[in-house]
Amino acid sequence: MPTIKDVAREAGVSIATVSYVLNNKEAFVSAETRRQVLETIERIGYTPNVTARNLKASQTRLIGYAWHEVPHNQVNSVLDRFTYYLAQAAEAAGYHVLTFTHAQHDPLPAYQELINTQRVDAFVLSGTNADDPRIRFLMDENFPFVCFGRSNPEWNFYWVDTDGEQGVYEAVNYLIGLGHRQIAVAAWPEQSITGNFRLAGYFRALREAGIDISPDYVVRGEHSEQAGREALASWCRLPRREQPTAVVAMSDLVAIGVMNEAETRGLVVGESLSVIGFDDAPMSQYLRPALTTIQQPIVEIGQALIEMLQAVLKKEQPEIPNLLIPTRFIRRASCGFIVR
Amino acid sequence: MPTIKDVAREAGVSIATVSYVLNNKEAFVSAETRRQVLETIERIGYTPNVTARNLKASQTRLIGYAWHEVPHNQVNSVLDRFTYYLAQAAEAAGYHVLTFTHAQHDPLPAYQELINTQRVDAFVLSGTNADDPRIRFLMDENFPFVCFGRSNPEWNFYWVDTDGEQGVYEAVNYLIGLGHRQIAVAAWPEQSITGNFRLAGYFRALREAGIDISPDYVVRGEHSEQAGREALASWCRLPRREQPTAVVAMSDLVAIGVMNEAETRGLVVGESLSVIGFDDAPMSQYLRPALTTIQQPIVEIGQALIEMLQAVLKKEQPEIPNLLIPTRFIRRASCGFIVR
DNA sequence: CTGTTAGCGCTTTCAC
C-alpha cells in the first residue's frame, strides 16, 4: 500500500503539501501543485491510512453497539433490523459500527474495555430499561452515548424512542372505531418502562372514549408467546359476557401467543376476537390471519440517533436532547368489527 | 487517559520497560521491576491505546462483515442471528466485527473502500452465490477473507457452510418414514447454489428409496412467501391422486407460503399435507401448526469461520480449507403420517 | 536487565 511519502516523492513535493491537498487546505497550496498531487494520488492509487489518521486525531470513527442476546424461544427482529439502519446512518456520517457482545447480565465490563482501549468514540444503546446500569455507567464515565429508548426520567441523557404511547392509543382507538368496548391488554411487567409507555396509551384511549377500565383486562407477563397464551386463558375464565372482544399486546410475539391460544379455544381471530401486536416483526404479515400491528420507525430512529450523536461528539448541546418518533399503524386481517 | 509515558514516569522506568511488561517479554525485565510496573499500571488505571498499537503493527483487529439488505416482505433471521455469534467468536479471538452496508447490487465499492483505507484486516462474507463477484474481487485483491457459503467450485478459497444436502436428505427420509411417497419440493432458482445443494439431498433421498422423481414435484421460485403459495397452487392443479402429500421447502418463509395456501385450499397441514421448512426462523416454532424444519448450525459456523480466518491471517494454510457442518432436524407438528 | 531511539502514517505548527 502506498503511503503519503510515496505520493510526496512521486509528485516531487513534501508530505506536508500532500496532506494539505488531502485535507482541502486550499489556501496552503497553489492550484498547480494541487493538481499535480491529485494526479499522482490517482495514478499510484493512494488512500490515506485510517488508523494513522485516527491516532493523530485521537479518535476512531467507530461507534460501539452491543448485540442483545436473544433466547431461542424469543424474537427480536426489530433490534436486528435496527442495527442495519444504524450502520447505514453511521456510514453516511463517516462512521462505522463496531458490534460487540457481552455477558447477558453483566454488560459493563464490555463497555469498560472498549472505553479503556479507546476502541470506539461513542456508544449507541438499545433495549434500555428503568435505571439502566449502562446509562448510569456511561454518564459516570462521561463517555459519549445516545440511546434508542428511555430510562430514568431524572437522568439527563440523549435518547430517541418510539412513541409507544401514541401508537397504542391509535390502535385502541381503531378498535373502538370497530365497535369494541371490551378491550384487553397483554402488558409487560411493571418494571418495563417501554411497556408502561405503551400501556399509558391504552389507558388514555379508553379514558377519552369514556370506557371503564376493568383491572381484569390488564394482564402482565413477559415478552413471550407463552405470556400471550396465559393472558388469553385468564380472560377466558371471566364470565362469558365480560370476556374481551379485542386484545392489544405489547409485542407481536405476545400477540401470536394470544392468537394461538384463541385458536385452541375455538375463537376466530379477526372475527370473534380482534388482536393487535406491536413491532411489525417480519413474519407477522404472513400469519393467518395477518397480524394488525404497530410498526416501529427504526429507520428514522437510526438516523436521528446518529444525528444526535454527531452533536454530542462535537460537544455541542444537541438542539433537541431527545426525540419521540411516531409509529405507523399497520392494518391487517386480525381485527374486525365487533360481532358478539 | 493515561499513556505509556505516564506509567513510565510514575514507575520511574523507561517506556520500553513498560512496553516489555505489557507484551510479556519476560526475559527483558526483572521480576521486581515487572511487579512495580504492573502495580503502577493498576494504580493509575492504564490500558494501552489500541489505535497506536494497531498503527505500529499495521493491523486493525477488525473484521468486516456486510449486512444484507432485507426487503420488508422477506426475512433473514438466520443471517441476523449469525452475526451475533460471529461477533462472539471474533471477540474470543481478540477481534471485533465492523459491520457495514452497501448498495444492494453493487457491493464492491464498499469492500474496496475498507481495503484502501486499511480499515479492516479481513472480511467474512455470507449469502454467497455462484461466481460471487465479491469472492472474485477479494481473490484478485489478495485480501484475506472467509465465507459462510460456497461458490464456484473451481475457485480456491476458504469457506464453511451448512450441509444442506444432508439436511434435506434427512428431512425427506423422515417423510418417507412417515409413509409419504409423493413428496414435492419448493426449490430455489437454478442459479442458487445453496438451493441446488439442498435440492440434491431431495433427489438422493428419493433415489435411494427407489421412488420415481416426478418433474411436476420440483417447482422453483424465489425466497418468498408468495413462491410457496404458487408452488402449492401448481401442485393442486395436478390430478387429485397425483398431488403430493408432503412438501419440503428451501426456507421457512417459503414453507409458510405453502402452509398458508394449504389452509386457503382446505388442506390441513400436519394431517392431509406435511410441510418441512429450512432455517428454523425464530417464529417458526409458534406457527400453527409449529413448523418442522432444518436448523442451520450458525453458532458452529461462526466459530469455524473465525478459526479459519485466524489461520488465513497468520498466512498459514488452514488445515482444512473448508468445512461442511451438519444441520439439526427439528421435529414439530407440521408433519404427520400419510393419510390419503 | 534497562534505556535510547527510530519509526508506524499522518496532521499541523512554524519557519522560510
Added chain:
DNA sequence: GTGAAAGCGCTAACAG
C-alpha cells in the same frame, strides 16, 4: 506557497 520537523502512543532493534 512550501517544507522541515514534532508528535499522536506504541513496539522493538540496538546499545550499554
